[in-house]
Amino acid sequence: MINALYGALESGLIYAIMALGVYLTFRILDFPDLTVDGSFVTGGAVASILMVNGTSPFLATLAGGGAGFIAGCITGVLHTKGKINPLLAGILMMIALWSINLRIMGRPNIPLLNESTLFTQGKEFWQSMPVDQWLMAPFNWLGITAFAPSTFFVIISVGVLVILFKKLLDWFLHTEAGLALRATGDNARMVKSLSANTNQHIIIGLGISNAFVAISGALIVQYNGFADVGLGIGMIIVGLASVIIGEGLFGKSSIARTTLAVVLGAIAYRLILSVALQLEFVSASDLKLITALIVTGALVVPTWWKQWRDKQERVKKQKELTKTLEQERGKDVAAASTD
Amino acid sequence: MLQLQQIEKVFYEGTPDEKTAINGLSLTLEEGDFVTVIGSNGAGKSTLLNIISGVLFPDQGLIAVDDKNVTFLPEHKRSNWIGRVFQDPMAGTAPNMSIEENLALALGRVERRGLRKGVSSKRKKQFKEWLSSFNVKLEDRLNTRVGLLSGGERQALSLLMATFTEPRILLLDEHTAALDPARAEHITNITNDVVSKHNLTTLMVTHDMEQALSMGNRLIMMDDGEIIFHANKEEKDQLTVEDLMNEFQKAKGKTMANDKALLK
Structure with missing residues (x-):
């Protein structure tokens, strides 16, 4: 049970990067982008095939993000230049990516257990330092070692990474370009009259969003130890759930507050899910139903x-x-008086 | 300054709904001109503004700003030097962003939007100064979400955003029509202030004949996509609402029963 919760926390942190991407399109651009289901896998597929062929995990993850960026931009072009409805543009890209992902991977599943990943590399470095022992000390002192995770490595390292991405997004949304991007989702007619190219903003916004999603996918395959073509199914719902739960629980008074809420929402979603799966009458196949119930x-x-x-x-x-x-x-x- | 030559625009061409919105219209604005445009609904006033600002492209004709042909330049490129205020107070501002963020957006009209901070402390000071030079009482509420402002306040902000960067041409599309009389007068005063302050070349559409006579130095009357009456400064000073009615009648040669009601 305890291990499951820590596992949920770890994967929640990784999915938080994806949730930040979904927040950017769904809330900031007001563009419900379904590309996510495909681009999440694209990130994982590109990263894993590169790692299998000997590229360094860091570069492979970046390349995964780059592939996601391109995928997002294409959805943006379909919508802005092709005048396709946002939902349909996303769905078209999503199904196209399914085949493209299979092409990239060459087979439906790539095991990474024997590959060097960001996590195996980081762990070696981590174990050379006594940080785990320090962090474990309070648990030992309180005599609740059973409640401690086996290692803090993933929580700390991915946690730092997520904060980095959150800060990056906060910063970007307050730059001149970021303001224009936000205004595009808020009042497109007005931004056009203020000499901003809304089409360009939508394309770039979708690109950045899907880069976040793809990096999250690249990290998940390294964390799981395998890439699978079906990994992204329902990913958009997970992203939306994170955004909605986060905003509901932790507020949305400012950009910085909302992005924090989205990160916490992603973690909360994973925790709720893992607790639900602990129940005896719930089987793994009920996952999607539980997700639907959580979001509702x-x-x-x-x-x-x-x-x-x-x-x-x-x-x-x-x-x-x-x-x-x-x-x-x-x-x-x-x-x-009543009836 | 602004030159329109033989502009034509037809909507739904070749269908039973075909409508000639602008019919061979020519108009020249000199530097510092403030032209008020009147006419009944469907006269083509809004279409004219949309064609100048690039929302619509004309079927025929030529538009030049400062002797540069801009006829088919897209809207977002043209708005570098064209400021606009819409009739709907909600249309000119982004409701989920603060006043200072909206002003920063307006500043981006002339400067390339990069990765610099949108609202720097230097800009904040600039915004404060700019806002306090007009009687809008917004200078101490820079952090307020624009969606929380009243319609009048939003329209005042839209107007200041449109003029902040001193555009070459200011287009006002019935920008006081949706406000109560007191607010409308307030916005009218700010308009006069800001236009004279920067000597802006302005084209203002209005349904209010009094307003059309009291503001600006030229007046044009439109009907069926054509300019049917034109008054320069001297002529305009002599005009009364009654005269305008008569002009309209004369030009159209028909009774004004319906239009009288429309034009007040």
């Missing part, structure tokens, strides 16, 4: 919660008013 819940619960609170408020005020009315005009007048 995240969408519906805040609305209902607000409605319920507003109603409580209303009822309270009504009670006070009827009380005064009762004193002034008597019980019969004050009684609420």
